[in-house]
Amino acid sequence: MKSSLSRRKFIGLSGGALASSSLLTTLSGFQRALAVTPDNSDYKALVCVFMFGGNDGFNWLVPNPATLTGSDPYSVYSRSRSNLALARNSLLPLNGTASDGSAYGLHPSCPEIQTLFNNGNAAFLCNVGTLVRPTTAAQAKAGSVTLPSQLFSHIDQQTLWMTSISNSLERYGWAGRVADFYDANGYSSSLPMNINVGDTNYWQEGRRTIPYGMGIDGAPVMNVTNNSAYYRSGTRQNAATALLSQATQDSNLLVSEYAAVQLGAAGKVSLVNNALAGGDLSTQFGSWPGDGDLGKQLHQVARCIKARANFSSSRQIFFVGMGGFDTHNGLLNTQAALLGYLSKHLKSFWDSMSELGVQNKVTLFTASDFGRSLGSNGDGTDHAWGNHHLIMGGTVSGGRYYGTMPSLAIGGADDVGNGRVVPSTSTDQFASTLCRWFGIADSDLNSIFPNLANFGTRNLGFMV
Numbered sequence: 263m264k265s266s267l268s269r270r271k272f273i274g275l276s277g278g279a280l281a282s283s284s285l286l287t288t289l290s291g292f293q294r295a296l297a298v299t300p301d302n303s304d305y306k307a308l309v310c311v312f313m314f315g316g317n318d319g320f321n322w323l324v325p326n327p328a329t330l331t332g333s334d335p336y337s338v339y340s341r342s343r344s345n346l347a348l349a350r351n352s353l354l355p356l357n358g359t360a361s362d363g364s365a366y367g368l369h370p371s372c373p374e375i376q377t378l379f380n381n382g383n384a385a386f387l388c389n390v391g392t393l394v395r396p397t398t399a400a401q402a403k404a405g406s407v408t409l410p411s412q413l414f415s416h417i418d419q420q421t422l423w424m425t426s427i428s429n430s431l432e433r434y435g436w437a438g439r440v441a442d443f444y445d446a447n448g449y450s451s452s453l454p455m456n457i458n459v460g461d462t463n464y465w466q467e468g469r470r471t472i473p474y475g476m477g478i479d480g481a482p483v484m485n486v487t488n489n490s491a492y493y494r495s496g497t498r499q500n501a502a503t504a505l506l507s508q509a510t511q512d513s514n515l516l517v518s519e520y521a522a523v524q525l526g527a528a529g530k531v532s533l534v535n536n537a538l539a540g541g542d543l544s545t546q547f548g549s550w551p552g553d554g555d556l557g558k559q560l561h562q563v564a565r566c567i568k569a570r571a572n573f574s575s576s577r578q579i580f581f582v583g584m585g586g587f588d589t590h591n592g593l594l595n596t597q598a599a600l601l602g603y604l605s606k607h608l609k610s611f612w613d614s615m616s617e618l619g620v621q622n623k624v625t626l627f628t629a630s631d632f633g634r635s636l637g638s639n640g641d642g643t644d645h646a647w648g649n650h651h652l653i654m655g656g657t658v659s660g661g662r663y664y665g666t667m668p669s670l671a672i673g674g675a676d677d678v679g680n681g682r683v684v685p686s687t688s689t690d691q692f693a694s695t696l697c698r699w700f701g702i703a704d705s706d707l708n709s710i711f712p713n714l715a716n717f718g719t720r721n722l723g724f725m726v
Contacts, residue, residue: 392689433464633648648684691717
């Protein structure tokens with residue numbers, strides 16, 4: 263089958279060959295000397311599940327107190343949500359209490375996540391979002407502190423979640439900066455640290471490293487260099503490879519670099535697909551129309567983790583995505599379906615990590631554009647700010663809530679206007695806690711998260 267690859271996908275397939283070349287190194291001027299060599303002596307992986315559109319976290323995690331009075335959190339939630347409030351008896355009970363002293367329940371479509379949480383394998387981080395510095399609703403309304411750029415805009419807030427530099431629209435993500443940091447300290451493997459299965463994204467883009475792009479069926483084959491059956495039993499493949507090999511020695515720098523990228527891409531395709539052909543997992547990943555291929559994406563992540571020895575990788579970072587969460591209308595039915603898919607696929611992924619015996623070495627977390635407004639617009643909710651997110655893994659201090667639960671009252675202490683809740687925890691704090699577990703020393707976190715110094719708490723404590 264003839265492949266059609268975009269320029270960006272092609273560069274991703276090259277696995278960073280161009281970025282590591284003398285040409286790009288000279289152009290970037292990135293300093294190699296950093297303070298501490300990160301610990302990569304044992305395998306660890308991060309997996310981001312991005313819910314594109316802005317998942318409504320306030321209908322994912324709902325107050326579920328043991329007693330019901332006129333002022334308890336569920337009553338406040340119910341008044342604010344109006345016709346979108348989930349029935350209290352439909353909620354799936356979760357262990358423990360949050361910072362407001364209330365018990366919480368999960369959306370009824372998420373029984374698998376309920377089990378993971380109550381078994382201590384998952385936790386929730388409450389009311390997290392993009393911030394430049396700690397911000398109250400009063401400060402935000404008065405404009406007395408610097409606020410994140412382009413609040414409530416899908417594309418901009420996706421970017422800020424991925425970069426965690428909320429006062430800039432820089433396009434280098436924090437996962438890319440982590441890979442840059444490791445690369446500058448001598449980390450090497452035959453496949454880039456960042457592997458994108460869900461789609462191109464800013465989160466994994468580094469200044470000196472480029473993520474490896476692959477699909478749900480493995481590395482896309484480039485017929486001219488990877489398919490020996492393409493055109494007269496491989497005649498074209500052999501000729502192309504010979505010409506490219508010769509071109510790598512060309513005196514013209516652009517010619518030699520182009521040939522190196524082509525050959526590097528072909529080599530990565532063969533490496534990945536040969537490694538993935540080494541055997542599948544017993545764990546089954548379901549697939550349903552409308553699930554955004556999330557199960558297939560997570561299946562590929564699990565296969566890459568299984569094949570990690572083939573890549574000489576002691577650190578890997580994966581991105582997968584799922585769309586459809588922009589629920590200005592049809593919230594109840596749409597979110598019920600999407601969260602149901604998410605719950606089933608996260609359970610399959612947990613089972614696959616347990617099958618491989620690496621559940622303590624892999625941490626999965628969710629992210630999304632932003633939270634949604636507390637009030638109903640009639641059939642849905644609108645763009646807002648703070649949101650709840652899930653962290654899952656064997657070294658997650660699970661069965662607990664982290665961060666501060668906001669008031670769910672429209673016009674309440676945390677409402678910056680129109681039912682939009684100001685976050686109490688920043689993406690910087692969320693990401694830095696994950697990075698500490700991943701192997702980045704505390705003394706090096708500020709070089710990756712330039713606004714982290716604005717926040718008093720650097721480690722949120724959800725990782726063991």
